[in-house]
Amino acid sequence: MNIHVYNLSLNTIDRDLRRLFSPFGIVVSAEVLRDKLNGRSRCNAMVEMPIDSEARQAIESLHQTLLDGKKISVSEHVVTPKW
Template structure:
Protein backbone atom coordinates (compact mmCIF):
# COMPACT_ATOMS: atom_id res chain seq x y z
CA UNK A 1 0.00 0.00 0.00
CA UNK A 2 2.86 2.32 -0.82
CA UNK A 3 3.24 4.74 -3.70
CA UNK A 4 6.49 5.81 -5.36
CA UNK A 5 6.29 9.54 -6.16
CA UNK A 6 8.96 10.83 -8.52
CA UNK A 7 10.00 14.04 -10.24
CA UNK A 8 9.62 16.00 -7.01
CA UNK A 9 10.88 19.50 -6.53
CA UNK A 10 13.74 19.58 -4.05
CA UNK A 11 11.62 22.06 -2.07
CA UNK A 12 8.85 19.51 -1.36
CA UNK A 13 8.53 18.51 2.30
CA UNK A 14 6.79 15.48 3.81
CA UNK A 15 3.92 17.69 5.03
CA UNK A 16 3.30 18.94 1.47
CA UNK A 17 2.82 15.38 0.23
CA UNK A 18 0.73 14.37 3.24
CA UNK A 19 -1.62 17.29 2.58
CA UNK A 20 -2.05 16.36 -1.10
CA UNK A 21 -2.48 12.60 -0.55
CA UNK A 22 -4.77 12.88 2.49
CA UNK A 23 -7.59 13.93 0.15
CA UNK A 24 -7.69 10.28 -0.99
CA UNK A 25 -7.52 8.52 2.38
CA UNK A 26 -5.42 7.96 5.46
CA UNK A 27 -1.72 8.67 4.93
CA UNK A 28 0.20 6.37 7.25
CA UNK A 29 3.68 7.61 6.39
CA UNK A 30 5.59 9.84 3.97
CA UNK A 31 9.30 9.34 3.39
CA UNK A 32 11.14 11.86 1.21
CA UNK A 33 14.38 10.23 0.09
CA UNK A 34 17.54 12.02 1.19
CA UNK A 35 21.13 11.36 0.18
CA UNK A 36 22.80 10.14 3.38
CA UNK A 37 26.18 11.62 2.46
CA UNK A 38 25.12 15.08 1.30
CA UNK A 39 21.82 15.54 3.12
CA UNK A 40 20.21 16.68 -0.14
CA UNK A 41 16.84 15.44 -1.33
CA UNK A 42 16.88 12.92 -4.18
CA UNK A 43 13.66 14.10 -5.86
CA UNK A 44 11.42 11.17 -4.95
CA UNK A 45 9.38 9.91 -2.01
CA UNK A 46 7.33 6.96 -0.85
CA UNK A 47 3.82 7.59 0.47
CA UNK A 48 2.13 4.83 2.45
CA UNK A 49 -1.67 4.78 2.38
CA UNK A 50 -3.88 2.74 4.71
CA UNK A 51 -5.67 0.65 2.04
CA UNK A 52 -5.13 -0.55 -1.51
CA UNK A 53 -8.28 1.29 -2.61
CA UNK A 54 -6.90 4.58 -1.28
CA UNK A 55 -3.60 3.90 -3.03
CA UNK A 56 -5.32 3.28 -6.38
CA UNK A 57 -7.51 6.38 -6.02
CA UNK A 58 -4.50 8.58 -5.22
CA UNK A 59 -2.43 7.25 -8.13
CA UNK A 60 -5.27 7.67 -10.62
CA UNK A 61 -6.12 11.16 -9.44
CA UNK A 62 -2.67 12.61 -8.79
CA UNK A 63 -0.49 11.18 -11.56
CA UNK A 64 0.73 14.17 -13.58
CA UNK A 65 -0.36 16.73 -10.97
CA UNK A 66 1.89 19.78 -10.97
CA UNK A 67 3.38 20.43 -7.54
CA UNK A 68 5.86 23.26 -7.06
CA UNK A 69 6.49 23.40 -10.80
CA UNK A 70 7.06 19.66 -11.29
CA UNK A 71 4.69 17.14 -12.89
CA UNK A 72 4.44 14.19 -10.48
CA UNK A 73 5.22 10.69 -11.64
CA UNK A 74 3.93 7.82 -9.55
CA UNK A 75 3.25 4.14 -9.39
CA UNK A 76 2.86 1.40 -6.83
CA UNK A 77 6.09 0.98 -4.84
CA UNK A 78 7.49 -2.46 -4.27
CA UNK A 79 8.26 -3.69 -0.78
CA UNK A 80 11.38 -2.82 1.17
CA UNK A 81 14.33 -5.08 0.41
CA UNK A 82 15.25 -7.51 3.19
CA UNK A 83 13.41 -5.45 5.77
CA UNK A 84 15.97 -2.66 5.37
CA UNK A 85 15.38 1.03 5.16
CA UNK A 86 15.74 1.28 1.37
CA UNK A 87 12.83 0.93 -1.02
CA UNK A 88 13.07 -1.23 -4.15
CA UNK A 89 11.29 0.84 -6.81
Protein backbone atom coordinates (compact mmCIF):
# COMPACT_ATOMS: atom_id res chain seq x y z
CA MET A 1 0.00 0.00 0.00
CA ASN A 2 1.19 3.50 -0.79
CA ILE A 3 0.87 6.03 1.99
CA HIS A 4 0.91 9.80 1.61
CA VAL A 5 2.35 11.89 4.45
CA TYR A 6 1.53 15.62 4.49
CA ASN A 7 2.70 18.67 6.44
CA LEU A 8 6.28 17.58 7.00
CA SER A 9 8.97 19.84 8.38
CA LEU A 10 11.55 21.07 5.87
CA ASN A 11 14.09 19.20 8.02
CA THR A 12 12.46 15.76 7.69
CA ILE A 13 14.47 13.31 5.57
CA ASP A 14 13.80 9.86 4.13
CA ARG A 15 15.52 8.09 7.01
CA ASP A 16 13.23 9.84 9.54
CA LEU A 17 10.18 8.46 7.75
CA ARG A 18 11.61 4.95 7.57
CA ARG A 19 12.27 5.05 11.33
CA LEU A 20 8.76 6.35 12.00
CA PHE A 21 6.96 3.67 9.96
CA SER A 22 9.18 0.62 10.50
CA PRO A 23 7.79 -0.30 13.96
CA PHE A 24 4.51 -1.11 12.16
CA GLY A 25 6.04 -3.46 9.59
CA ILE A 26 8.13 -3.69 6.45
CA VAL A 27 8.85 -0.39 4.72
CA VAL A 28 9.79 -0.88 1.06
CA SER A 29 10.45 2.79 0.46
CA ALA A 30 10.12 6.14 2.20
CA GLU A 31 10.79 9.26 0.19
CA VAL A 32 10.33 12.96 0.87
CA LEU A 33 9.03 14.55 -2.32
CA ARG A 34 11.28 17.31 -3.60
CA ASP A 35 10.90 20.20 -6.01
CA LYS A 36 12.49 19.26 -9.34
CA LEU A 37 13.99 22.71 -9.89
CA ASN A 38 15.59 23.51 -6.55
CA GLY A 39 15.63 20.17 -4.69
CA ARG A 40 13.84 21.55 -1.64
CA SER A 41 11.32 19.47 0.25
CA ARG A 42 7.70 19.83 -0.84
CA CYS A 43 6.78 19.00 2.79
CA ASN A 44 5.08 15.74 1.87
CA ALA A 45 6.23 12.21 1.23
CA MET A 46 5.33 8.76 -0.02
CA VAL A 47 5.85 5.60 2.01
CA GLU A 48 5.32 2.11 0.61
CA MET A 49 4.42 -0.82 2.85
CA PRO A 50 3.65 -4.19 1.18
CA ILE A 51 1.28 -5.58 3.84
CA ASP A 52 -2.01 -3.68 3.88
CA SER A 53 -2.89 -4.49 7.49
CA GLU A 54 0.45 -3.12 8.68
CA ALA A 55 0.04 -0.03 6.53
CA ARG A 56 -3.46 0.62 7.87
CA GLN A 57 -2.20 0.30 11.45
CA ALA A 58 0.58 2.80 10.68
CA ILE A 59 -1.92 5.24 9.15
CA GLU A 60 -4.28 5.01 12.13
CA SER A 61 -1.47 5.34 14.66
CA LEU A 62 0.54 8.12 13.01
CA HIS A 63 -2.20 10.40 11.63
CA GLN A 64 -2.17 13.75 13.48
CA THR A 65 1.01 12.95 15.45
CA LEU A 66 4.04 15.20 15.81
CA LEU A 67 7.18 14.73 13.73
CA ASP A 68 9.96 17.32 13.86
CA GLY A 69 7.58 19.73 15.61
CA LYS A 70 4.83 19.50 12.95
CA LYS A 71 1.49 17.69 13.18
CA ILE A 72 1.51 15.33 10.21
CA SER A 73 -1.41 13.94 8.22
CA VAL A 74 -1.13 10.35 7.07
CA SER A 75 -3.49 8.66 4.60
CA GLU A 76 -3.68 5.95 1.98
CA HIS A 77 -2.55 7.24 -1.39
CA VAL A 78 -5.40 6.59 -3.81
CA VAL A 79 -4.79 7.01 -7.51
CA THR A 80 -7.83 8.18 -9.42
CA PRO A 81 -8.02 7.19 -13.08
CA LYS A 82 -7.71 9.93 -15.67
CA TRP A 83 -10.53 9.35 -18.12
